[in-house]
Amino acid sequence: xxxxxxxxxxxxxxxxxxxxxxxxxxxxxxxxxxxxxxxxxxxxxxxxxxxxxxxxxxxxxxxxxxxxxxxxxxxxxxxxxxxxxxxxxxxxxxxxxxxxxxxxxxxxxxxxxxxxxxxxxxxxxxxxxxxxxxxxxxxxxxxxxxxxxxxxxxxxxxxxxxxxxxxxxxxxxxxxxxxxxxxxxxxxxxxxxxxxxxxxxxxxxxxxxxxxxxxxxxxxxxxxxxxxxxxxxxxxx
Numbered sequence: 001x002x003x004x005x006x007x008x009x010x011x012x013x014x015x016x017x018x019x020x021x022x023x024x025x026x027x028x029x030x031x032x033x034x035x036x037x038x039x040x041x042x043x044x045x046x047x048x049x050x051x052x053x054x055x056x057x058x059x060x061x062x063x064x065x066x067x068x069x070x071x072x073x074x075x076x077x078x079x080x081x082x083x084x085x086x087x088x089x090x091x092x093x094x095x096x097x098x099x100x101x102x103x104x105x106x107x108x109x110x111x112x113x114x115x116x117x118x119x120x121x122x123x124x125x126x127x128x129x130x131x132x133x134x135x136x137x138x139x140x141x142x143x144x145x146x147x148x149x150x151x152x153x154x155x156x157x158x159x160x161x162x163x164x165x166x167x168x169x170x171x172x173x174x175x176x177x178x179x180x181x182x183x184x185x186x187x188x189x190x191x192x193x194x195x196x197x198x199x200x201x202x203x204x205x206x207x208x209x210x211x212x213x214x215x216x217x218x219x220x221x222x223x224x225x226x227x228x229x230x231x232x233x234x235x236x237x
Contacts, residue, residue, distance in 0.1 A: 038069025038164030
């Protein structure tokens with residue numbers, strides 16, 4: 001089984017993975033996957049709290065996959081060695097917690113996924129570079145070109161898109177605080193060229209359906225089915 005959820009922000013929003021909120025986990029195994037759409041936040045300062053919650057998550061019965069959001073310690077994240085998982089490049093955080101690098105394409109249960117992390121913090125003026133904000137939150141041109149070339153190999157065909165932020169034409173409808181940038185424009189390009197079924201994003205701290213193909217996830221947990229998905233846990237945002 002494959003599940004998708006939004007930001008966990010370290011320990012702050014990880015409660016949705018408790019047995020009480022997500023009792024279905026008792027039926028899961030390591031061949032089941034929980035995909036987090038950015039702002040993982042458990043690789044932040046190397047504190048005892050980080051280590052405790054990483055260990056807590058590692059003990060969950062599923063395998064956790066996550067893309068980076070904007071609120072990550074990228075210096076720490078990039079210190080993990082690169083390895084290959086499911087024919088794509090990843091950072092292996094623990095045995096069963098995996099960071100999907102930008103531009104990853106992989107398959108699970110017959111579904112093809114395209115994953116591309118990153119976003120621009122709209123609260124940068126309140127943050128300190130290298131302590132609570134890192135420039136790597138925004139992808140560089142090489143990463144974006146890698147995403148294009150990877151999709152070209154698959155003839156611009158996929159099933160599921162996993163990102164943190166949205167294409168610009170959708171983001172501008174949500175909140176004026178989120179400004180246009182190189183990444184949202186890049187996602188406009190991907191959105192136009194790519195043939196896909198569903199696009200899931202975190203970042204905006206809400207759970208919503210934007211149209212028949214684009215969805216925001218935050219506190220909810222979605223389960224993918226053959227041609228659709230169902231919400232198995234939801235909390236008011």
